[in-house]
Amino acid sequence: MAAGAWAPERAERAGGRDAGHGEEAAVAVRGLTKTYGGRRVVDGVSFTVGRGRITGFLGPNGAGKSTTLRMVFGLVRPDSGGAEVLGRPYRELRSPARRVGAALEEGAFVPGRTGRNHLRCAAGPAGCGPGRVDEVLEQVGLADAARRRVGGYSTGMRQRLALATALLGDPELLVLDEPANGLDPAGMLWLRRFLRGFAEAGGAVLLSSHLLGEMEQTVDDVVLLDRGRLVHEGPLEGLLHERQCVLSARAGDRGGPAAVAAAVAAAGLRTHVLPDDRVWVGAPEREALAALEGHAEGSPGPDGVRAERCTLESAFLKLTDDENGGRA
Numbered sequence: 417m418a419a420g421a422w423a424p425e426r427a428e429r430a431g432g433r434d435a436g437h438g439e440e441a442a443v444a445v446r447g448l449t450k451t452y453g454g455r456r457v458v459d460g461v462s463f464t465v466g467r468g469r470i471t472g473f474l475g476p477n478g479a480g481k482s483t484t485l486r487m488v489f490g491l492v493r494p495d496s497g498g499a500e501v502l503g504r505p506y507r508e509l510r511s512p513a514r515r516v517g518a519a520l521e522e523g524a525f526v527p528g529r530t531g532r533n534h535l536r537c538a539a540g541p542a543g544c545g546p547g548r549v550d551e552v553l554e555q556v557g558l559a560d561a562a563r564r565r566v567g568g569y570s571t572g573m574r575q576r577l578a579l580a581t582a583l584l585g586d587p588e589l590l591v592l593d594e595p596a597n598g599l600d601p602a603g604m605l606w607l608r609r610f611l612r613g614f615a616e617a618g619g620a621v622l623l624s625s626h627l628l629g630e631m632e633q634t635v636d637d638v639v640l641l642d643r644g645r646l647v648h649e650g651p652l653e654g655l656l657h658e659r660q661c662v663l664s665a666r667a668g669d670r671g672g673p674a675a676v677a678a679a680v681a682a683a684g685l686r687t688h689v690l691p692d693d694r695v696w697v698g699a700p701e702r703e704a705l706a707a708l709e710g711h712a713e714g715s716p717g718p719d720g721v722r723a724e725r726c727t728l729e730s731a732f733l734k735l736t737d738d739e740n741g742g743r744a
């Protein structure tokens with residue numbers, strides 16, 4: 417979806433779809449724009465984050481994700497546009513720490529403090545009593561490590577502590593930046609299940625990450641930025657629909673990706689050579705391989721070409737490479 421003007425009817429639809437009760441979206445961003453040093457680093461970005469859903473906020477390095485989040489949460493003033501969090505501009509929310517839990521930067525912990533003491537210190541500003549500390553320790557699976565110093569925590573334990581800190585106020589909206597970084601496979605599975613439970617209980621999750629394989633297994637909706645612009649907003653299934661696939665040619669095979677793409681394109685199918693040298697095709701696997709069957713003399717045939725479904729990573733590479741027109 418191209419970046420465009422704020423469309424209230426879309427927000428209503430998204431809110432209705434996501435919330436299921438016609439409630440407002442958890443986050444509604446409209447036309448946010450920010451220029452630094454004469455360069456538009458965020459350019460007319462609009463999207464919504466639904467309640468009861470997990471939304472992946474994706475984009476290459478420097479796409480403008482952090483700047484957008486800073487504007488949403490009132491830390492940076494937009495040049496134009498605005499955002500509402502739980503129905504109001506963030507700065508106008510009453511008791512924001514009880515409604516929004518965020519872990520945006522790598523957790524800043526005092527190494528000599530225990531996990532429990534870190535949370536006790538954070539509990540006051542989050543507007544909750546010390547009783548909540550043990551609850552969140554339990555929720556994130558850190559109860560047994562509560563008396564240990566944070567300096568001795570593993571990366572995964574620090575991630576859990578950052579999440580526990582965000583949960584202190586029992587928020588309706590969780591905003592997490594790279595929460596899966598450094599988690600082992602069991603930790604990732606645990607996080608995925610935790611976030612799903614949070615969303616199923618009606619909460620909204622906005623999740624920023626470069627771990628696309630993990631995001632594919634976690635999110636319901638995707639908001640994708642590239643060079644300051646919104647390039648996709650919608651359910652994950654819409655991005656990974658069946659009428660597309662990815663072809664990879666065995667290394668050393670005749671032709672290489674550009675020739676494979678040209679042969680498929682000659683059959684009238686849309687193609688795009690991805691930066692990882694695989695070929696995106698706007699057709700299901702069977703059709704893409706069939707297009708190679710009838711190849712002209714000198715063009716690559718289907719032998720040695722593998723067709724796979726399109727993953728979030730392939731879709732991401734295609735969408736964020738579109739401006740270059742690919743190399744097909």
Ligand SMILES: Nc1ncnc2c1ncn2[C@@H]1O[C@H](COP(=O)(O)OP(=O)(O)OP(=O)(O)O)[C@@H](O)[C@H]1O
Binds near residue numbers: 453475477484
């Ligand atoms: N305070 C600032 N002054 C000048 N330029 C900035 C400032 N903040 C961000 N930028 C620039 O804006 C662009 C977008 O940065 P931003 O941090 O929002 O991207 P991002 O999508 O969060 O990237 P990453 O995935 O690497 O964290 C970058 O080119 C960055 O250098």
